[in-house]
Amino acid sequence: MSPTVLISGAGIAGPVLAYWLSRHGFTPTVVERAPGVRHTGGHAVDLGGVSTEVIERMGLLPAVRAARVRRDTLLFHRADRPPLAMPRLSDLVTDRHVEIQRDDLIAILHEATREQTEYVFGETITAVHEHDDGVTVTFADAPARDFDLLVGADGLHSGVRRMVFGPEQRFRHDLGGYLAVFSYPNELGLDRQILGHLDVDRAAFTYAVDDGARARTLLLFRHPAGAGGHTDDLRDPGQRTRLLRDAFGESGWHLPRLLAHADGADDLYVDSISQIRMDTWSRGRVTLVGDAGYSPGPAVGGGTALAVLGGYVLAHELALAGGDHHTAFRGYEQVMREPVARGRRVGPDTLRQLVPGTRFAARTTPHLMRLFTRLPRRAARTLAALQRGDTRTLDDFSSTKQPGSS
Template identity: 50%
Template sequence: MRILISGASVAGPVLAYWLTRHGFSVTVVERAPALRRTGGHAVDLFRPAMDISERMGVLPRVEERATGTNRMTLHREGSRRPVRADLSKIFGAASARHAEIMRDDLSEIYHDATRDDVEYVFGDSITEISPDGEVRFENAAPRRFDLVVGADGLHSNVRRLVFGEEPRSDTFIGAYFGVLTLPNVLGLDGELLIHVGVGRTAGMYGARHLGEARALFLFRSERELDCHHRDVPRQKELLRGAFAGMHAHVDRWLDELDRTPAFYFDSITQLRMDTWSRGRVTLVGDAGYSPGPAVGGSTSLAVVGAYVLAGELARAGGDHERAFPAYERVMAEHVRGSRAVALSAAKTLIPASPLGVWGLAQGARLISALPVVPGRALVRLTTRSARFHDSMTVPDHPPVPVVSGGRSDLGGGPGAK
């Protein structure tokens, strides 16, 4: 059975890995000419995603490439005394098994685990998907697939082609997120330097294996700003306006905007769709149910979603009419919980009042001062959703060859085992 996946970032390669282990033949098409090495930002893998990565045999590489950020120095805007906190204890309070890793590194690790068994087509994009499975591309000749999966992110091309623009499925949650790559002039190694003010938060960190650093920016906005997601000059203008005069550190980071080799900016938007599937097409990860970049654990959710989708297709013998609804049922609670996490995290990380700024600083100080077990208890008492990602349960899907249910010959292809 032939399955086409659009997107080679995180969800796409993870889905490809598990589909091939279940006997499907997989092709991944990616618009970029090669694996994206655009700087990216750090993402979190919580316990279920770590467990899935371990089953894939890539956990040692994930742990090797972890950022190693374990300390935080937090400056409140207008205060001269910083708060120093132990990030390892804060993460430990939120998750029993966790790794922070650069998104580009994670994408490379998952791709390397699949490249021998999966057909990757870089530098191309889907332009049309017919109900009978014929797919047209920008460059390649048309091909026929049994199923198509959109794993192509928040601004999914597959979602646009299949579901259209209406009704609107995106919900702006009142904030924006930006990341830029810059020289590690502060020599940060394992430390996050962060400045927090009312409605805005800026930070800088350096991963131990990187030669440069990342600056991140989060700011509140009561309304969606007039800015297309590919209008980089406008995005930089908005970022400068939101953080002007915050601190000399932040001013220096903003000075790098015109020199940075890599820049990312987007609204923090949740996708809320009644269904992620239509006909032979379904969506996985941010393409179908993004809880919001930077705040909702979207990377872990994407890894879990990819694993579940592959398993349900195998369980149904390739019959998408049974597998897609089962996949959506399993993921529904995880998606709802991740949305709640995102809303809570956005309120905490981008305080709306001076009291919120003070509370963020003091909460970080207190949790890092406590032993791990009392720290976890405090987190559970004060933040209902803090340990949600660790609580996600994932069905066991032992790899078994697909034996029935498809509309074409099953098994075979580069992914057959």
């Protein structure tokens, strides 16, 4: 009988893990609190390097590329002057980068796994009891069930992590910023361009989605009160919109018009930009993958790429260990430590670049970005590769072949 694995979370890490587990002879079940596959909401996410290779090995790269965002120009607002236009940086530095809306990627992953994976939507885990033979999981509405292993792939505010490892406050480290995303009717007539606006402690971007019928706004900002300790408050819709008005209420550009749509948006998402830092992601028969175990910070640290890689590596290590979770979890953490550490380092730097701390930085950042786009393509790609500092392929991400080994 094949080992059974319950995965909490049908976002990105969960379905990737389910795909590879089923390929290796395991029986995955995915439980998700949402009533179904999420088809709206979320910002654009990036795949590149080894995460793109994972998607390619799943046979999904053509579908992902077909659904990629088709925005080729970034226009930065400047007061009393024409916008500063430039091509998107990612298109210049690599051919392996794909930007896709998060909800589109989730839909593709679900479609690829639904035949081999049991999905239980509209359900949550309420208790976890580990014993010698497995894990007994209690659900809010469904009967309790036994599994060989449990994996928390349930995001930054993971319930599995809270039940097994302790309160979120023990592991969450706020980077001092917030993220907000919401959709609205495309009344600005946006097409293939991204409109951007930088100011001290705040940045705003808006772009078309859904074939141009709607648009989406991404807001990044610091708050005078600082981030931290507010996460539970942000479950209140009124608190979320008040936070946005406090941060952007006196801004010009299109922001008053955009903020007017936030109150009625059915997909409004607001959260602190936080990292999850843990000494270990595994305990007994339970482990964590993606943001649940090692979020580098939403929108700033490459969390989607880490989630894809983490799902692949965890399944691969379980297969290498013949289902021995002690060995597999140890190998999984060994392999993922370095890419997680890199994402953790990138997050604060990216936040500082995207959300200028001074008026001088707000003015000069777009010009520096445009200067980079004017470099010869070979030079731009060389600089980007040096900054990434990683030329490994997916075959290097295995406990049997660590970087530098023969």
